[in-house]
Amino acid sequence: MIRVRLHGRGGHGVKTAGRIVGSAAFHAGFHGQDAPVYGAERRGAAVASYAWIDRGPIRERGVIARPDLIVIADETLLADPASGVLAGAETATALFVNTDRVEALALPDSLRSRVIAADLTSRTLAALGRAAALSASLGAAAVRLLGAVPLDALLQAIRDELTAIGVAPTELGKNEQLARDVFALLQPLAFADTGKSLSLAAQSAPAASERTGGSMAQVGYEGVMRGTPSILSGGNSAARHTGAWRVQRPVIDPALCSRCGLCFVQCPDGVVSLDAEGYPVIDYDHCKGCLLCQRVCPVGAIHEERETRAW
Ligand code: SF4
Ligand code: SF4
Structure with a gap:
């Protein structure tokens, strides 16, 4: 089985990217599953989604602790240990990072040789006019790297999944073209397909949640401190x-x-203050x-700029 874990921030489309991976696998004749995990459930907070692909039925559920492929939508997550982006990375075949400055990434030396990087944000911004609408480009990157899923299955998955979340028909073509461009940009990883099972090559260790028998699956476990809201010490929100x-x-x-x-009144996080002149x-x-x-600004005095630190 191939296990894919996608990481990003709320608003990037990581859940939909995971659905595109699972759906594309299905259209290609494989078995596919996918599931998101939202965590803080706020725009910009770290989120993840999982996708499983195999030749036979997939009974595994829960977290993917030992992914074969890690897809990272925002390089700044690498500097946030709480997001768990690199959990299990030591046995992953590859890590894909959406970045235009791969040399500057905060990565252990042991992982660098397995990093594949491309600037999906600039391509997405040019194609769709929105930097954060990454679901099609992320899904395309993941599917292309898997190697076993062809382009037509990817495009069908993008049409299905984006239509399901209400993307306008006029935008579907742009997302499909973006996916074609990303598909052409990346080289697929080597994979093994026995007809009964599917795997990425060069895995250095079996996944912890490998199936143990014909009908039993071992479900991965995350400790309660990760699975529930936890206050580890008081008065440190500002930090x-x-x-x-x-x-x-x-x-x-x-x-x-x-x-x-x-x-000042409407900011939900209370981070707008007034200076001495109001x-x-x-x-x-x-x-x-x-x-x-x-x-809420009645005079249009607030505009938005791309956050260079996050991209
Ligand atoms: S200042 Fe407040 S309302 Fe404006 S973007 Fe930041 S958190 Fe949101
Ligand atoms: S005019 Fe706009 S920017 Fe100025 S205080 Fe009002 S809402 Fe804020």
Whole structure:
């Protein structure tokens, strides 16, 4: 079985990318499963999704502790140990990272030779006009690397899954073209297909949740501290820089601001303060980039900029 774990931030489309992988495998004649895990369930927070592909029925559920392929939508997750991006990476065949600066990534030397990098964000921005709408490009990258799933199955999966979440028909063609471009950009990994099972080559150890018999599966387990909200010490929220979750940055133009204070009142995280003259000031260490302030501003004084730190 091939196990794929995709990591990103809420808003990247990681759940849909996982569905595209599972659906593309199905269209290619394999068995496929996929499931998301949301964690904090907020835009910009770390999220993950899982996909399993095999020739036979897949009975494995739960977390993928030992993935064959790790797909990372946002390089800044590598600097956030709580996101668990590199968990089990020591036996993964490959890690794909969406980045344009692979040399600067915070990666252990032991993993560098297995890293495959491409700047999906720029391609997605050029194709769709939105940097964070990564589901088609991420799904295409994962499917291409798996090697066993052809392009037509990928495109059918993209049509199915994007239609299911309400993407307009006019946008489907753009997403399909984006997927074609990513598919052509990457080289597939070597894989083995016995007709009864599927695997990526060069796995250095069997996965912990390998099937143990004809009908039994061992389910992976994550400790309760990871599976439940945990307060490990009090009064340290300020030390958690949720600004790292931001995909787009709100920027206030003082020349347009009427000092109405709506952004100050409406910010759900209370990170807008007022200076001595009543102008709003954003605490970028803790602004998560939800852009509600932009929506409530009555005079259009807040615009969004691509968050260079996160991309
Ligand atoms: S409302 Fe604006 S300032 Fe507050 S967290 Fe959202 S984007 Fe940041
Ligand atoms: S909502 Fe707009 S106009 Fe009002 S204080 Fe904020 S930036 Fe200024």
